[in-house]
Amino acid sequence: MFTLISATPSPYARKVRIALAEKNLPFTLQTEVPWDNTTKTPQYNPLEKLPVLILEDGKSAVYESSYILEWLEAKYPDTPLLPSHTQVDDRLFARKIEVVADGVCDALVLAFFENMREPEKKSQPWVDRQMRKVEGGLRALGEWAEQKQGGYLVGDRLSLADIAVGSLCGYLACRWPSHGWADTYPALKKHWQMLEERPSFQDTRPSPQTMKDKIV
Numbered sequence: 362m363f364t365l366i367s368a369t370p371s372p373y374a375r376k377v378r379i380a381l382a383e384k385n386l387p388f389t390l391q392t393e394v395p396w397d398n399t400t401k402t403p404q405y406n407p408l409e410k411l412p413v414l415i416l417e418d419g420k421s422a423v424y425e426s427s428y429i430l431e432w433l434e435a436k437y438p439d440t441p442l443l444p445s446h447t448q449v450d451d452r453l454f455a456r457k458i459e460v461v462a463d464g465v466c467d468a469l470v471l472a473f474f475e476n477m478r479e480p481e482k483k484s485q486p487w488v489d490r491q492m493r494k495v496e497g498g499l500r501a502l503g504e505w506a507e508q509k510q511g512g513y514l515v516g517d518r519l520s521l522a523d524i525a526v527g528s529l530c531g532y533l534a535c536r537w538p539s540h541g542w543a544d545t546y547p548a549l550k551k552h553w554q555m556l557e558e559r560p561s562f563q564d565t566r567p568s569p570q571t572m573k574d575k576i577v
């Protein structure tokens with residue numbers, strides 16, 4: 362059986378948890394705080410990041426959420442989470458949406474840790490730059506959601522694009538509850554609410570974590 366190294370707030374790990382659930386692939390959840398020196402991620406991922414999917418041999422590992430999803434799609438094509446290979450443009454568009462959703466998460470994480478610095482060490486221009494990326498990414502996602510009136514973002518069924526965007530929205534609700542994205546982009550909010558009805562989303566709701574070690 363697979364083991365997934367995950368963290369309670371991680372939108373990237375949630376993508377993989379949702380994909381495994383949607384594909385009915387059983388796995389052991391190993392919840393960690395990747396920022397603490399107790400994390401096992403360095404044993405499997407030279408980049409020391411989760412999510413990490415540890416394979417059945419207990420040693421081999423797949424990491425980087427978008428690559429894990431690509432790996433799962435290639436190895437377990439039943440319950441596909443991408444349009445068929447004949448629909449090349451839709452497949453590529455789904456991955457493009459995942460790039461934007463993951464990129465917004467990346468910018469949120471960078472802003473989160475910059476804001477954690479002591480005031481005299483914090484770079485406000487750096488935070489402003491990250492939040493510009495967040496707003497630009499959300500604008501693009503909001504437009505794509507608007508085009509589908511809050512339905513699935515690519516085609517007429519769940520895809521990696523929906524999983525990535527839904528995980529981002531859940532992360533914003535968990536870590537940035539005062540952010541006004543849901544009011545600014547009602548179709549994106551409708552899309553997220555639709556996804557949160559699925560057991561795979563209900564069973565993977567994010568929650569904050571406590572970091573023990575000093576990070577910045």
Ligand SMILES: N[C@@H](CCC(=O)N[C@@H](CS(=O)(=O)O)C(=O)NCC(=O)O)C(=O)O
Pocket residue numbers: 368370371372373374395396408409410411412424425426427463470
């Ligand atoms: N691009 C990576 C990002 C993964 C990532 O940043 N993971 C964080 C945890 S979380 O932000 O997802 O909660 C991590 O392990 N960080 C530890 C580190 O960067 O040393 C992915 O998509 O998997």
